[in-house]
Amino acid sequence: EQAEWQATVERKNSPSTGRNFQPEPEPGLGRAAICLNRLGLERTGKRRKVSSQKRFLLTPKNKHVLRLKRLTCPLSPTLCWAAGMLLMGFLLRNIPAVTDAVVINFKWSASLRNIALAIILVRAGLGLDPKALRKLKAVCVRVAAGPCLMEACTAALISHFLLGLPWVWAFILGFVLCAVSPAVVVPSMLLLQKEGYGVEQGIPTLLMAAGSFDDVLAITGFTTCLGMAFATGSTWYNLLRGVLEVAGGMVAGILLGFLIQYFPSVDQKHIVMKRSFLVLGLSVFAVFGSGVAGFPGSGGLCTLVLAFLAGLGWRAEKARVEEVVGWAWDVFQPLLFGLIGAEIRVVHVDLRPHVVPGLGIASLLIALLVRILVTFVCVLRAGFSRREKVFIALAWMPKATVQAAIGSTALDMARAKGDQDLEKYGMDVLTVAVLAILLTAPVGALIIGLCGPRLLQRPKTSASGERVKPNLSTFFLGT
Numbered sequence: 001e002q003a004e005w006q007a008t009v010e011r012k013n014s015p016s017t018g019r020n021f022q023p024e025p026e027p028g029l030g031r032a033a034i035c036l037n038r039l040g041l042e043r044t045g046k047r048r049k050v051s052s053q054k055r056f057l058l059t060p061k062n063k064h065v066l067r068l069k070r071l072t073c074p075l076s077p078t079l080c081w082a083a084g085m086l087l088m089g090f091l092l093r094n095i096p097a098v099t100d101a102v103v104i105n106f107k108w109s110a111s112l113r114n115i116a117l118a119i120i121l122v123r124a125g126l127g128l129d130p131k132a133l134r135k136l137k138a139v140c141v142r143v144a145a146g147p148c149l150m151e152a153c154t155a156a157l158i159s160h161f162l163l164g165l166p167w168v169w170a171f172i173l174g175f176v177l178c179a180v181s182p183a184v185v186v187p188s189m190l191l192l193q194k195e196g197y198g199v200e201q202g203i204p205t206l207l208m209a210a211g212s213f214d215d216v217l218a219i220t221g222f223t224t225c226l227g228m229a230f231a232t233g234s235t236w237y238n239l240l241r242g243v244l245e246v247a248g249g250m251v252a253g254i255l256l257g258f259l260i261q262y263f264p265s266v267d268q269k270h271i272v273m274k275r276s277f278l279v280l281g282l283s284v285f286a287v288f289g290s291g292v293a294g295f296p297g298s299g300g301l302c303t304l305v306l307a308f309l310a311g312l313g314w315r316a317e318k319a320r321v322e323e324v325v326g327w328a329w330d331v332f333q334p335l336l337f338g339l340i341g342a343e344i345r346v347v348h349v350d351l352r353p354h355v356v357p358g359l360g361i362a363s364l365l366i367a368l369l370v371r372i373l374v375t376f377v378c379v380l381r382a383g384f385s386r387r388e389k390v391f392i393a394l395a396w397m398p399k400a401t402v403q404a405a406i407g408s409t410a411l412d413m414a415r416a417k418g419d420q421d422l423e424k425y426g427m428d429v430l431t432v433a434v435l436a437i438l439l440t441a442p443v444g445a446l447i448i449g450l451c452g453p454r455l456l457q458r459p460k461t462s463a464s465g466e467r468v469k470p471n472l473s474t475f476f477l478g479t
Helices: 002-012 027-038 076-094 096-101 106-127 130-135 137-162 167-177 182-195 203-230 235-262 271-293 296-342 359-378 386-395 401-406 409-417 420-455 472-477
Strands: 056-060 066-070
Touching: 076 096, 076 296, 076 420, 106 182, 106 203, 106 271, 106 296, 106 401, 130 137, 130 203, 137 167, 137 203, 137 359, 167 203, 167 359, 167 401, 167 420, 182 203, 182 296, 182 386, 182 401, 182 420, 203 235, 203 296, 203 386, 203 401, 203 409, 235 271, 235 296, 271 296, 296 420, 359 386, 359 420, 386 420, 401 420, 409 420
Parallel strands: none
Antiparallel strands: 056 066
């Protein structure tokens, strides 16, 4: 490379050219300059437009030295807050002095988490793009079912041989791990959608819509295997209950969605606030009511469908309702992530400590790797670029909400039965569920925030990233 550069200097300084070419830079900088040329950058210190993949900015320090500044990601600080909330909840639960002073009632914790989950699912339903959803409906089914089932089977196979779990308990662990967390994925997708990343390809809509179906499938598999392990109910009924959850959630969401399209009527006062409180109230009712009815997976699906249909009916006025729902989310977001972090109790993972450092993490990582690969395969012929496929595969890994909700269910049932062997298996399930939250929730949020702006396309001229900023009087007067 040095020889080629020297030959170029001599050729341009030859008498025939009549030019006085600038001599070769200092010896220590020649290779760096050539590398910059191969990246498509100028040797001079002048600014030059570069592709978004490189994301470099050249600034001159002197005539020989170049300084590179990497542009920071605008989304990573916001998504780091979620990781910070998770960490703070974890510390509040596991620092002895703080744990003794701060008592978190588990019933209030579960209720607040369910309310926050209902709010974020309302935001997801209002943020769905109907055109993208219509175009990607087949891909949505593949992304929801394929990675979930493959990760559950892989985790069951690995945990059976590595952790020594019976097959039924291995599949209980598999279905606990295979659920993606809407509490992490949906806020991240909404933030990317607001900035315009991947909107034209429908990627935020795809992941938000597929997340609810993924959770329903995971909860159905979990309850089926749990019934087989403790002999509660017939296997066929548990399988049929999964179908009933999907059908019931869809039907209830459609009915409630059409109801709030026309009620309250448009001639009423304070229409925006009435619509906002109505959609939030019905969503919270759906989430709690489905749990009381014994169909916990249908509540989230019902909330997503009713918010989506309501937004279709409200059309342009949907943006103002989204603002009010966003205010509610600002209140409940720290509660959701903090309480999820508080569900992680290190004291609960002490029966088989050898699981924590090695075998549990190995099972989790192998299952995650299979999930990422299967997700990439599921979107191969969906019209996405390679970079978008990589992003979808990486964004489909965070786990928190479902694992915090059902991770300890098997252990509680085993303790109620008083069987030491079943308690040991239940503790293993809880241990790996805790590890899944610790490893994938903060890391997944950071990956989405850092990779989204680098791997997704942003439209050059689009209003998708603009945020409506009406004042309070606009909301209360409904004008």
